[in-house]
Amino acid sequence: MPLNTALLSQACAQARGLAIDAVHKAGIGHLGLPLGAAEIGAVLYGSALQHNPDDPRWLNRDRFILSAGHGSMFLYAWLHLAGYDLSLDDIKAFRQLHSKTPGHPEFHETPGVECTTGPLGQGIGNAVGMAVSGKMAQARFNTPDFTLFDNHIICLAGDGCMQEGVAMEAMSFAGHQGLDNLIVIYDANDVTLDAMADKTQSEDSAKRFKAMGWDVISLPDGHDLEAISKAISKAKKATSGRPQIIIAKTIIAKGIPEVQGTNKGHGEGGAKFGEAARAGLGLPADRHFYVSDGVYAYFAAHKAKLQRHYKKWIKTYTAWRAAHPEKAALLNQRSEKPSASALLEKIASFPADAKLATRAAGRDVLQPLAAALPLFVSGSADLYGSTFNYIATDKDFEKADRAARNIRYGIREHAMAAICNGIAYDGIFRPSCATFLVFTDYARPAMRVAALAKLPVVYIYTHDSVGVGEDGPTHQPVETISSVRLIPNFDVIRPGDPEETAAAFAAALENTSGPTLLALTRQALPNQNDIPVATRREGTLKGAYIAVAETAPLERILIATGSELQHAILAARQLGAGTRVVSMPSMARFDGQSRDYRESVLPSSCQSRIAIEAGVSALWHKYVGPQGRILAIDRFGLSAPFQVVMKELGMTPEAILAAAR
Ligand SMILES: Cc1ncc(C[n+]2csc(CCOP(=O)(O)OP(=O)(O)O)c2C)c(N)n1
Numbered sequence: 001m002p003l004n005t006a007l008l009s010q011a012c013a014q015a016r017g018l019a020i021d022a023v024h025k026a027g028i029g030h031l032g033l034p035l036g037a038a039e040i041g042a043v044l045y046g047s048a049l050q051h052n053p054d055d056p057r058w059l060n061r062d063r064f065i066l067s068a069g070h071g072s073m074f075l076y077a078w079l080h081l082a083g084y085d086l087s088l089d090d091i092k093a094f095r096q097l098h099s100k101t102p103g104h105p106e107f108h109e110t111p112g113v114e115c116t117t118g119p120l121g122q123g124i125g126n127a128v129g130m131a132v133s134g135k136m137a138q139a140r141f142n143t144p145d146f147t148l149f150d151n152h153i154i155c156l157a158g159d160g161c162m163q164e165g166v167a168m169e170a171m172s173f174a175g176h177q178g179l180d181n182l183i184v185i186y187d188a189n190d191v192t193l194d195a196m197a198d199k200t201q202s203e204d205s206a207k208r209f210k211a212m213g214w215d216v217i218s219l220p221d222g223h224d225l226e227a228i229s230k231a232i233s234k235a236k237k238a239t240s241g242r243p244q245i246i247i248a249k250t251i252i253a254k255g256i257p258e259v260q261g262t263n264k265g266h267g268e269g270g271a272k273f274g275e276a277a278r279a280g281l282g283l284p285a286d287r288h289f290y291v292s293d294g295v296y297a298y299f300a301a302h303k304a305k306l307q308r309h310y311k312k313w314i315k316t317y318t319a320w321r322a323a324h325p326e327k328a329a330l331l332n333q334r335s336e337k338p339s340a341s342a343l344l345e346k347i348a349s350f351p352a353d354a355k356l357a358t359r360a361a362g363r364d365v366l367q368p369l370a371a372a373l374p375l376f377v378s379g380s381a382d383l384y385g386s387t388f389n390y391i392a393t394d395k396d397f398e399k400a401d402r403a404a405r406n407i408r409y410g411i412r413e414h415a416m417a418a419i420c421n422g423i424a425y426d427g428i429f430r431p432s433c434a435t436f437l438v439f440t441d442y443a444r445p446a447m448r449v450a451a452l453a454k455l456p457v458v459y460i461y462t463h464d465s466v467g468v469g470e471d472g473p474t475h476q477p478v479e480t481i482s483s484v485r486l487i488p489n490f491d492v493i494r495p496g497d498p499e500e501t502a503a504a505f506a507a508a509l510e511n512t513s514g515p516t517l518l519a520l521t522r523q524a525l526p527n528q529n530d531i532p533v534a535t536r537r538e539g540t541l542k543g544a545y546i547a548v549a550e551t552a553p554l555e556r557i558l559i560a561t562g563s564e565l566q567h568a569i570l571a572a573r574q575l576g577a578g579t580r581v582v583s584m585p586s587m588a589r590f591d592g593q594s595r596d597y598r599e600s601v602l603p604s605s606c607q608s609r610i611a612i613e614a615g616v617s618a619l620w621h622k623y624v625g626p627q628g629r630i631l632a633i634d635r636f637g638l639s640a641p642f643q644v645v646m647k648e649l650g651m652t653p654e655a656i657l658a659a660a661r
Helices: 005-026 032-036 038-048 069-082 088-092 122-141 159-163 165-177 205-211 225-237 269-280 293-323 325-335 340-345 358-372 413-426 437-452 480-485 498-510 533-542 562-575 587-591 595-601 618-624 642-648 653-660
Strands: 063-066 153-158 182-188 215-219 244-249 355-357 376-380 406-408 430-436 458-462 491-493 516-520 524-526 545-548 556-560 579-583 609-612 629-631
Touching: 005 032, 005 038, 005 069, 005 088, 005 225, 005 269, 005 293, 032 038, 032 069, 038 069, 038 153, 038 225, 038 293, 063 069, 063 122, 069 088, 069 293, 122 153, 122 165, 122 182, 122 325, 122 413, 122 437, 153 159, 159 165, 159 182, 165 413, 182 225, 205 215, 205 244, 215 225, 225 244, 293 325, 340 498, 340 533, 355 358, 358 376, 358 458, 358 498, 358 516, 376 413, 413 430, 413 437, 430 437, 437 458, 437 480, 437 516, 458 498, 480 491, 480 618, 491 498, 491 587, 498 516, 498 533, 524 562, 533 545, 533 579, 533 587, 545 562, 556 562, 556 618, 556 653, 562 579, 562 609, 562 653, 587 595, 609 618, 609 653, 618 629, 629 653
Parallel strands: 063 153, 153 182, 182 244, 215 244, 376 406, 376 430, 430 458, 458 516, 491 516, 556 579, 556 609, 609 629
Antiparallel strands: 355 524, 545 579
């Protein structure tokens, strides 16, 4: 069908008008992208995207990701026109409290918004993650007789995204993996926020993308509806086995002559010329937030057409379910919430005399869990040999094997975390990934978004303290654990022995409303065999529990996590019958328990408390109170064998005894 360019041009003018009016009303926002990329929006939502506005989570929809999240009014205007559940009133409430149109797009808040974006570059990582998820879904669910998944992932990104390291990490990974279900549209308007882009960039982007294994489609006029349509259709039909990037030359803030094509057009600066701009666009002076009947009618007819295609797919899906009930059951598992106690039943208890690092316990625990949860996928940033989270019965995810569940990310921690977010947004597979805990700092921006967007990503981060030993302070996290504990909606679990590790993994997989970080040791720890297995497992699920109970009136409480649990238990034996040991693998889980439970573990009548953890003292004040003592490491570590480092920095039973006395 030929493109209805006359109508789509009107839609562009009206989408521009919605952005001008919304930004003007809010007094803040970004006009540059919604105006500069209006024609791209018109082609996507008016023709190219395979979607159904009435079923925004349709499994086989094209995913559209606005990586340049500051241009949120672009998305809101086109979602409204396309017929999503987003009214003109919602657009009038742009950036207001509890609106469906927040400053930057937020997952869960607006139908049709696939990802929370705004931190530049993240969306490209998310799109790559969705492309991975799409490839896995094709391999696991398409059959010779039925094609369930044939959708594309389309991402709109600007110069800002392209300048970010995470985008280049992710694009390099996508090129290597040959993710040909991925299309990036580069809104190359040569403008960023402060200045023209040539102040800060001069590379030949096309050559760079080609060198990374992408096909580059040049679009010299990103306002030519026919040309945009041809470029997207060429990208969708490409058979090269490579991801596609369309470099679209656009004019930022097109439609506001006073600022267009300059960095003054990026933000709300153009809004003061709004009335003249609206007149220039042919919009009625007396009707703001204007959409013509003709434009609504076009999109209504287009939606009806999309729905015919959708209904055909539903028929295919129904027949597929009947023909492949085992695959259908597997696909259904995506919306099941695993129960930690049921998962723990799959994990045999460790031998009483086991002495192993919690990373090694993690390896043993991961295998039955991966068997129980076939949609669970693993990954490591070139450290499987140390993080031990390879699914042993599975293979490497690669071009020739898209069903495999181990993803080798290379040394790209930030992209790894952003790609995991993409997999999690997609909601079919359950992503986990691994590196050394200290390299949280390389992945943190994406980890923060995971918490904000309530994504159930599991981080299996090992080498969790100065117990790393000889690699020295560059590799020894001290502030890292506490810094992640500070992120809202983020569970951090630092288990102290193999059974606590089993429960930590089960807890992480049970949590489907946010991320969980598992902090695991490099060095071996004894199995705390004097404490019943059930006590350690159930106690870990609660975040903290009484590991060793006092046998006389309570005199003092020792609180420990991870590798320091063993020291607290040894010290308690010497301190006598009035000493209690509390193991606290997860502050967040403990804080979520009832007041009665918390009081039963840490009774307010006992203020004589000592906390010990091989990390900064930061959050421990809350648990030991003003009269308590904290044995912590408020400095960087040391390069030496781990026993020497631990002793030098006071992580010993003797140090606890000295503090107690
Ligand atoms: C990680 C990150 N750094 C900085 C910002 C603030 N910021 C928002 S938009 C922008 C400029 C982006 O330029 P570009 O992608 O070219 O967008 P355009 O000017 O074309 O709208 C900046 C620096 C941000 N959102 N995220």
